[in-house]
Amino acid sequence: MDSTEILEKLVGFPTVSKDSNLELIEYVEQLLGTKDIKSTRVYNQDRTKTNLLIKVGPPELPGVLLSGHSDVVPVEDQDWSVPPFELTFTQDRLYGRGTTDMKGFVACALATIMKATDRSLRTPLWLAISYDEEVGCIGVRRLLDMMAGSTIKPLFCIVGEPTMLKVANGHKGKVFLRANCHGRGGHSALAPKALNALHLACDFIDRLRIKQQELANSRKQDDSYEIPYTTIHTAKIEGGIALNIVPATSSVDFEMRYLPEDSPSLILEELQEEADKIAESHREHFSEASITIEQISSYPGLTTPEQAPVVDFVKSLTGTNDTFKVAFGTEGGLFQDRLGVPTVVCGPGSMEQGHKADEFIAREQISRCDQMLAKLLDRLEIGII
Template sequence: MDSIRILEKLIAFPTVSRDSNLDLISYVANLLDAHGVACQIIQSEDGHKANLFATIGPAVTSGVMLSGHTDVVPIDGQNWTLPFFEMTERDGRLYGRGAADMKGFVACALAACLKASKMTLKTPLQLALSYDEEIGCIGVRSLIGMLQLAPQRPLLCIVGEPTDMQVATGHKGKLAARALCKGREGHSALAPLALNAIHLGCDFVAALRRVQDRLARDGARDGDYDIAYTTVHVGKMNAGVALNIVPNLCQVDFEIRNVGADNPHEILDGVREEAARIAAEASTIAPEAAIDIDITNTYPGLDTPVSSQAVAFVKSLTGANNTIKVAFGTEGGLFSRDLSTPTVVCGPGSTAQGHKPDEFISVEQMRRCDDMLEKLLQRLADHQLPGAH
């Protein structure tokens, strides 16, 4: 079964992050089982979703792990001209939600696993499929916990996010937070006697913009990124019940995406100081004024040394002469930090095609990924790996 036919099956599973991925996981487990490959299923606490881990080859040896997430972003509000949970092949492109991000790589990885099941590998091939990556690399953490207790940890990890098959050695870290701005409600006809929480929220957003300006002007730089400095972004503001009520609560969701030289928690400490100053000024109107900030999610960046054996090895599989860093986050930072596993990001398709209507991946990109993994299988059979012994 080739990668394109597998992709067709995978796209048909509507694995939006808010929904279950169990049907897709069951399909993968059954497909591998039919080829003699056993799987470990790690269910979420509520049993609604699951990770999958499989090993082909000698289980007593560290292997090369192919990592992918099974969830996709929603199609709500998007103007698709083609079916979103049905693969459409047209003019050398394969359309459907998740085609690029990142069921294309998962399909190639599964096709490689089926080939590996018929080979005698001296070094194992491992497959790690996760859930809830799109909402903050959440699901993979239980899979990493399992691997932390395993006798061997992966020798190398390839995260197959879409990079146009370029070898990416890094991505920024992310800290997501929520600020709850507390004012005092009142009738809008007497608005000056109340404390508008939206005004507090706007003052807080202005403070975040000042932090961003300082980082852009004076902050650490990493020229390998499109945006070379740490960014601060406000994504949501929720407040208000009715126009004639001065709102007493305003919720602001924001994030910090940091380059390796910056500590996002130190930046957040500065943000908290600004929030406390704003609330103190407002307390002259309403003593209960406050801006409380909670971290809602965080994951580390990835910064694998370009000179490492792991990077040289993956470059030898793709034929690449250079490396890149990607703007989006991945599970790679967690694998690197929590397992001390050298990790690179390399997969078919372009992130420019993900998260949008009529998402697609090209047949040419799928074939290039198939070729990379075919070379990997030969190395696993020959035991030609960085650090293998």
């Protein structure tokens, strides 16, 4: 099967992060079985989802690792003109959820793995397919735990997130945070005798905006990024039961996407200090007033030097000379931090099409990705150690 045929199958599995990916993994295993390729599952705790690690080539040697995720974002509340979980073909585009982010790359990688069995590889080719990347890069951590216990680790890693097949050597780290606000409830007719937790939340959001402006004006800038400074984004506020009830609790979900030069823990300490000041200003009359920030999830940034061998190697596969840094996050920082594996991001498609209705990937991008991975096979056959 070629990459487009595999992609059609992959898109047909509605692997939204909240759901299982086991049917997709079973299909991949059946496909690999036609070439007698072995793979290893690494499950989540309740065994409803799994990572898959595939290796072709000399088992005693470190390989080049291709990395992709199987999960996709939801399609609810999006106005699709085509069925999201069916691949729709046009002359120059392939439509469907996950075509760009990032089943297109996974399809190309699987087609390449299948071809690898007909080659005499001196350097192995590995492929990791993870789950729950879209909700905090959760699934790959179990795979990394297993790989960390092995004496044989990858030479380097190519994360196939969409970059239009340009080589990205960095992205920011991310922390998902929640501020839990506690006031005092009551009847809305007596609202001045209560402490509205939504008011606490709004005061805290105001502090977030002030901190964001400070970061934007900071001398810690990296012009390699579209947004060259650390950002704080308020995403969701929850609270309230009914119109005539003063809410006693509320919460604010926010994120921090940080440059390596900034310390997320230090920024978090400063935000907690501001939260404490807000609560303290009410404690004379409302002793229960509090705002507590908790960390929900995080992943590290990716920082690979432009002079790193992996950068030059992948450039030679793509034919591009420049590197850049992507605005979005990937699992790349985890491969770098947890395994010490030099990592870059390079894959087909553009994130401009990701996470949207009528997501698509250009056929030309699939073709170019196939060509890039064909060059990789040629290099692995010669050997790169």
